[in-house]
Amino acid sequence: MSAEGALVQAPFVSPIRALCTTRRGGVSAPPFDSLNLGAACGDRPSCVERNRALVTSLLPAAACWLRQIHGAGVIHLDDWSTGVSADAAWTDRPGQVAAILTADCLPIVIAEPGGRCVAAIHAGWRGLAADVIGNCVAALPTRPEALVAWIGPRICQRHYEVDATVRDTFDLAPEAFTPTRPGHWSADLPAVARKQLRRAGLETVTDSALCTAGDKRFFSYRRDGRTGRMATFVWIEPDAA
Numbered sequence: 001m002s003a004e005g006a007l008v009q010a011p012f013v014s015p016i017r018a019l020c021t022t023r024r025g026g027v028s029a030p031p032f033d034s035l036n037l038g039a040a041c042g043d044r045p046s047c048v049e050r051n052r053a054l055v056t057s058l059l060p061a062a063a064c065w066l067r068q069i070h071g072a073g074v075i076h077l078d079d080w081s082t083g084v085s086a087d088a089a090w091t092d093r094p095g096q097v098a099a100i101l102t103a104d105c106l107p108i109v110i111a112e113p114g115g116r117c118v119a120a121i122h123a124g125w126r127g128l129a130a131d132v133i134g135n136c137v138a139a140l141p142t143r144p145e146a147l148v149a150w151i152g153p154r155i156c157q158r159h160y161e162v163d164a165t166v167r168d169t170f171d172l173a174p175e176a177f178t179p180t181r182p183g184h185w186s187a188d189l190p191a192v193a194r195k196q197l198r199r200a201g202l203e204t205v206t207d208s209a210l211c212t213a214g215d216k217r218f219f220s221y222r223r224d225g226r227t228g229r230m231a232t233f234v235w236i237e238p239d240a241a
Contacts, residue, residue: 006035007058010150010234011206015094015115018234019058020107020152020208022217026051028228036219036228038101039065043228055231060238063099063231064089068122072130074139087127088136090119095238099231103219104160104212106193107152107232108133110202112142118234125162128192129169137200144201151207152232155222157188159213 006025010018026035027050032043037055039048056062064080066089073086077096080089089098090110098120100107105124111117117140123132137144157178167177167185173192177185190207197205212218212230219227 008153008208008210010109010152010208012109012111012148012150013113015237015239016111016113016118016234017237018109018111018118018120018150018232020232021055021230022153023219023228023230024217026054031224031226032228035230037231038103038229041103041228042226055233059097059233060095060235061097063097063233065099065101066122068101070122070124070126072127072132072135074119074132074136076139087123087132088119088121088139090117090136090140091236092117092141094236097233097235099233101229101231102152102154102212103221103227103229104155106154106189107230108193108197109150109152109232109234110136110140110147111149111234112140112147115236116142118236120232120234123189123193125166125169125187125189128189128196131196133193133196134200137197137202145203147202148204149197149202149206151190151193151205153208153210153212153215153218153230154190155213155220156190156209156211157186159211159220159222160187160189161185162187 077091100122108121
């Protein structure tokens with residue numbers, strides 16, 4: 001598999017590596033074309049398996065896939081098993097690959113730049129409301145101020161309208177919601193995530209500023225409905241041990 005055009009590289013340096021796939025470079029047919037990595041969105045299992053094999057060729061080991069439930073569960077990859085439910089995973093072992101799937105939700109990578117630990121978080125509005133970010137930061141074996149975070153391709157405020165149910169959940173971040181029509185607001189979930197990351201103690205947060213709904217290189221549930229999923233991976237390089 002050629003990485004050109006099929007990946008978004010996160011701005012980390014050795015020994016941390018992180019990347020996000022686009023929808024390019026796989027074998028799935030529309031509407032999952034073509035690098036769909038989600039096994040629960042209606043694509044042919046054989047295509048998902050082939051796509052995951054293609055991506056694995058770029059990783060130091062097979063990724064540890066989660067059964068994401070829009071919650072706040074966090075696991076260490078030593079405790080991972082097929083089908084485990086969680087929305088964040090972390091590791092302090094070089095060569096283990098944490099992975100999360102998204103198609104508008106926020107993929108958030110957290111790392112200690114020296115290679116002590118890394119984490120991947122799946123954060124939609126429900127996960128943010130449940131404080132999956134705070135739970136993940138609290139699980140990591142290092143001081144929060146020593147960590148850095150990157151928010152990968154996600155839906156932007158322009159394309160994400162919500163009702164009062166969602167807005168009222170985030171009463172501590174009213175600045176992230178702009179009125180659009182009666183009873184509706186455009187929601188800036190990346191702004192909510194940045195605020196929560198800083199509240200958790202992180203000082204360095206980088207946003208990719210890439211919108212899944214506005215950029216057709218990416219899968220977007222809000223834009224397309226029936227669609228595939230990208231994956232975001234993070235690991236500590238094996239030779240860092």
